[in-house]
Amino acid sequence: MSEKPPDFTKPYSTVDLVIFTVRDDALSVLLVQRANAPDEPYPLRWALPGGYIDVDRDFDLLDCAKRKLKEKTSLVSPYLEQLGSFGDRERDPRGWSITQVYFALVPSSEIRLQAGANAIDARWFEIGSGETKVRERLAFDHERILTAAIERLRSKVEYTSLPAYLLPEEFTLSELQHIFEIVLARRLDKSGFRTRVLDAGLITKVPRVRRATNRPAQLYRLKDRSAPLVFPRTLGAKN
Amino acid sequence: MSEKPPDFTKPYSTVDLVIFTVRDDALSVLLVQRANAPDEPYPLRWALPGGYIDVDRDFDLLDCAKRKLKEKTSLVSPYLEQLGSFGDRERDPRGWSITQVYFALVPSSEIRLQAGANAIDARWFEIGSGETKVRERLAFDHERILTAAIERLRSKVEYTSLPAYLLPEEFTLSELQHIFEIVLARRLDKSGFRTRVLDAGLITKVPRVRRATNRPAQLYRLKDRSAPLVFPRTLGAKN
DNA sequence: CCAATAGTGTCTGTTAGACAATATACA
DNA sequence: TGTATATTGTCTAACAGACACTATTGG
The missing domain is CATH 3.90.79.10 (Nucleoside Triphosphate Pyrophosphohydrolase)
Structure with missing residues (x-):
């Protein structure tokens, strides 16, 4: 030995x-x-x-x-x-x-x-x-x-906000939800998604909106872009 | 380069x-x-x-x-x-x-x-x-x-049954709970612990009991000892 | 029948999930 | 006013957490 x-x-x-x-x-x-x-x-x-x-x-x-x-x-x-x-x-x-x-x-x-x-x-x-x-x-x-x-990646997305790193620094909640749906390959409920993400306190408003041909959307960014990871609660809704 | x-x-x-x-x-x-x-x-x-x-x-x-x-x-x-x-x-x-x-x-x-x-x-x-x-x-x-x-280890214990590997092959639910409490360094509720662990279906009864100076305890073992890991739901009670 | 631990049951506040209603922009 | 998307609200079933009660052995 x-x-x-x-x-x-x-x-x-x-x-x-x-x-x-x-x-x-x-x-x-x-x-x-x-x-x-x-x-x-x-x-x-x-x-x-x-x-x-x-x-x-x-x-x-x-x-x-x-x-x-x-x-x-x-x-x-x-x-x-x-x-x-x-x-x-x-x-x-x-x-x-x-x-x-x-x-x-x-x-x-x-x-x-x-x-x-x-x-x-x-x-x-x-x-x-x-x-x-x-x-x-x-x-x-x-x-x-x-x-x-x-x-x-897929397993971490279930309990973290990792997909935010796939977006540019500023994004709307709809965009964030959309990218979650792509990574998870399933639909999510809009209301539930918003409360989960916001309650987790991982993102903050920036004082700007994204304008289109409809109601403007609030822009957000990650609170701490260098933070390794974070965890809302479980995710899950299938809409 | x-x-x-x-x-x-x-x-x-x-x-x-x-x-x-x-x-x-x-x-x-x-x-x-x-x-x-x-x-x-x-x-x-x-x-x-x-x-x-x-x-x-x-x-x-x-x-x-x-x-x-x-x-x-x-x-x-x-x-x-x-x-x-x-x-x-x-x-x-x-x-x-x-x-x-x-x-x-x-x-x-x-x-x-x-x-x-x-x-x-x-x-x-x-x-x-x-x-x-x-x-x-x-x-x-x-x-x-x-x-x-x-x-x-601590973070995984929150959502897996890892601590079972710290016990001999056969164990009682009380023993399992006890070892969870040691690893997590906090008390757990008995009732909640049992339902969580059993509902997760990670362990099975063996047809034997552990005898002492009190009511005998059912013995269990891991269903699949080679399985890398597993996940009950979130854990949490502080008793 | 007492001590000690095993095991089960009940109640309640919280929450996820589904769905609906309202808000605000541009055309 | 109409269309499209943003944002918020409501209802319900499921569940975690706290706690209490019952069960079963040896002594």
Whole structure:
């Protein structure tokens, strides 16, 4: 039962990102296409954005995730949370590897996609409701990771106000409800939704309204955009 | 924006365990004392059990965690869940390192402690309610990890039946309630507790009773001991 | 029959969920 | 005035929480 010394074989360590947004009324995830190089595994396959930890530039894991997020989306401070890590002997043909997975929620406006170093293209893919979440076979074990991320997102939406991070800074209650409905894939009752969200005290009015061809709607914003998460009560109504 | 090649400097990768039990009516955590060797960081400090991933023996992260758990407690299949990973440049003086942390719930009976390779002693430490969770300064960033683990445990207890894994396979409802109260550090209403737990359908009667100097108590067991987790409704009563 | 704990029943304030009514803008 | 959406109100069934009562054993 001897410990391996620290300079024994180390696993590869990467950080990958599951970046969600809602566009065209559909939950979508950002994928990048891998380069077509002979020494790169899974050439031309679509994959979650990410890459190796740079021990010289990154101070910690979150730093590394933020850096990669910025490289892909040029966003600086969206919602970012650790999903978990996935590591085994077979997921990468180059050897024992571990990926630290973070998931991010970003507003679909405010985004300019950029292809990264190892990626020749970057695109949004809609999340389907079936067993296979995306109409592509992904590289590595990324399908499993994506599935886990979706599950986490859906379950957290039941008791937090996470979807607010999918909207621009200011939004109306109707817009917020709409985005909840998209993520949860079911209708919600208007009255119940409003009281739950407002009673929870997570959002505050801003002294402005959104005008259209009807009654103007009060604008709100998150009370504390940096706060990791929060919890109204249970949610539930099916309308 | 060039990617580092895979054989560039890798962080060290370890797996650490936060092993909880309840003994003498107190939530406790298993710590090991680090060896007093000149080249080892934090000599004689208490730390979470764990160690380097062995890329030859461990197939995946969970495997590695199970192996280490077995080495320390000789338990094979208790509740084991990934807590998260902690990685940065400073947490280990030997260099950039990442630890994959798992947390386990074990019944306090059924345990024979064993000191591991790098550990000269292993002991249970009671979790206090104050800011500092344990009356010891721990090695590395293990205090932060322990705090996160306790937080996770307490929050999950509010909506799952996790504490059942702290009991032997068969238990009475009173025993289950008692252990909930210890973990949550508050009293619960008997009637409400029973209906919640039973309605959730997580446990089943076994055709036996526990006898004492009073009315015998029905024995129960978890319906599916391998099921990752489960959720009654919200919990809450303060009695 | 007493002590001790197991197990069940009752009452009440709160709330989720469904639904309806009213409000306010532009055209 | 009409249309469209915002916002608020009402009613009801379900439920959590508090508390009390009954049940069953050993001594």
